[in-house]
Amino acid sequence: MDKPKKMGYFRFITEHIFWGTVFWVLYINTVFRPVKGTTPFHSQFILLHILVLFSLFSCVLRDDENKCLRVVMTDIVFSFGIYTAISYLSIAKVFVYIILILSFLPAAAYFVFLMTRKNKSSLKMIHVLYLRLRKTTGVAVGIFSAFFTVMISVFFIISFPSVISEIYSPWGTEVLSFEDSAEKNISELSCFSEDIWNSRTKEEKLRLLRVVVDIESETLGLEEVPELKEGKMKEKKLGYYEGADRAIYLNMDTLEKYNPWISVNTVCHEMYHAYEHQLVDLYISTERKYRKLEVMQKINTYLREFSEYNTAEDDYGKYYNQQCEEDAREYASVQTVRYYSFVYNNMKKE
Numbered sequence: 366m367d368k369p370k371k372m373g374y375f376r377f378i379t380e381h382i383f384w385g386t387v388f389w390v391l392y393i394n395t396v397f398r399p400v401k402g403t404t405p406f407h408s409q410f411i412l413l414h415i416l417v418l419f420s421l422f423s424c425v426l427r428d429d430e431n432k433c434l435r436v437v438m439t440d441i442v443f444s445f446g447i448y449t450a451i452s453y454l455s456i457a458k459v460f461v462y463i464i465l466i467l468s469f470l471p472a473a474a475y476f477v478f479l480m481t482r483k484n485k486s487s488l489k490m491i492h493v494l495y496l497r498l499r500k501t502t503g504v505a506v507g508i509f510s511a512f513f514t515v516m517i518s519v520f521f522i523i524s525f526p527s528v529i530s531e532i533y534s535p536w537g538t539e540v541l542s543f544e545d546s547a548e549k550n551i552s553e554l555s556c557f558s559e560d561i562w563n564s565r566t567k568e569e570k571l572r573l574l575r576v577v578v579d580i581e582s583e584t585l586g587l588e589e590v591p592e593l594k595e596g597k598m599k600e601k602k603l604g605y606y607e608g609a610d611r612a613i614y615l616n617m618d619t620l621e622k623y624n625p626w627i628s629v630n631t632v633c634h635e636m637y638h639a640y641e642h643q644l645v646d647l648y649i650s651t652e653r654k655y656r657k658l659e660v661m662q663k664i665n666t667y668l669r670e671f672s673e674y675n676t677a678e679d680d681y682g683k684y685y686n687q688q689c690e691e692d693a694r695e696y697a698s699v700q701t702v703r704y705y706s707f708v709y710n711n712m713k714k715e
Contacts, residue, residue, distance in 0.1 A: 372432050372433060372434070373432075374424070374432070377424060377432045377437065378420075378424060380434060380437045381420040381423075381424070381437055381440065381441065384437055384438065384441050385416050385420065385441055385444075388441050388442070388445055389412075389416070392412075392445055393409065396449075397409075397412075397452075398449075398452040398453060399452065400451055400452045405650045406649070406650045408452065411448065411451075412445075412448045415444050415447055415448050416441070416444045416445070416448075418444075419440055419443060419444045419447070420440055420441075420444070423436065423440045450464065542584070543580070543584045543700075543703060544707075545583075546579075546580040546583040546584055547580055547704075547707050550576050550579070550580060551711060553573055553576040554576065554704065554707065554708055554711075555708060555711065555712070556573055557573065557625045557626070557629065557704065557708050558625075558708060558709070558712060559624055559625060562624075562625040567595075567617050567621060570617065570620075570621070570625075570628070571593065571595060571615070571617060574593060574615070574628055574629075574632050575593045577629055577632045577633070577636075577704070578590065578591060578593050578613065578632060578636060581632070581633060581636040581700070582636070584700075585636065585637070585639075585640045587636075587639060587640060587643060588643075589611055589643070591606070591611050591612055591613050591635075591636070591639045592610075592611065592612040592613070593612070593613050593615065593632070594612055594613070594614050594615070595614070595615055595616075595617045596614030596615060596616065597616075598614070598616050599616075600616070600618075600619050601619075602616055602619075602677070603615070603616050603619060603620060603627070603631045604616055604620075604631045604632070604634075604635050605635065606635040606636075606638035606639055606642070608638075608642045608671070611639070611642075613632065613635040613636070613639070615628070615631065615632070626701055626704070626705055629700075629701050629704050629705075630697045630698070630700075630701040631697075633696065633697035633700040633701060633704075634693045634694065634696070634697035635693075637692065637693040637696040637697060638689065638693055641664075641667045641671075641689050641692070641693070642667075642671070644664045644667060645664060645667050645668045645671060647664070648661060648664040648665065648667075648668060649668070663688065663692075666688045666689075667688065667689050670687050670688060670689050671689070674687075675687060
């Protein structure tokens, strides 16, 4: 079997650039998925950094014997595989962890084996360790890349039909209606009747409110479901949405003093803020020529208000009259009535 044809340093870099560009175009227009918590633009920036980093890493570590087209393709595919693992971590965490562990183990074993071999050379120990470290690291990365590339490819083959249907569905992504989502969780929602609610512990109430978060995520079409946590805050403040970590914090000590619908209203209010933040992400990633469209004007207002947000503690009048707060209050009022009607209409049926 012929050895792979070696190439010079300049051509090795050029091949990385060429094939990196080819794979970039194919990947971005097919199975690209933004990393959780980032906009598509920022995610593409992350992908570019990974691609450049591993290409430079290969150029430095690979010796002249291993500078060939096979290595170039391995580097490129491995870079996109690493980004795929990062971007799909939020929806396939277990599979990604298994792939990383199974890829790392043989590479680590080979690295340890070569680094601990006895030195039979007459060269100085430090020089031998340097040469061995450079060669061994390159080969270990190659082993990791090979295992990882094969397993991430298998993962994609298995999930490819669902990925493609999500991307190319001519009618877009299906969003469940409030009624459909509520019907799926009817047993939990029945616990919001006041007699049942008052008998539940704080932890149980927080768990029930997480059901409301799930229903609102489906109703609003949010791909990233915010976490719901108990937070410490002033007594008058019932809750808030933290855009940085995509989480809703509730003041359960205060909410426990009121009827369940105050809690539902608070969650719906903060969920609408999560929706507004995702609209802002969409606005930022949208081409500039589309930002003047009428449908985008309100989102532009959200963006400006979030960047110069007026809190209730600083100026309650300015806080109350912000567009993002007005819309969240209106949405929460309507949704709370829907939850109330749904729960009590089902109680009458029983």
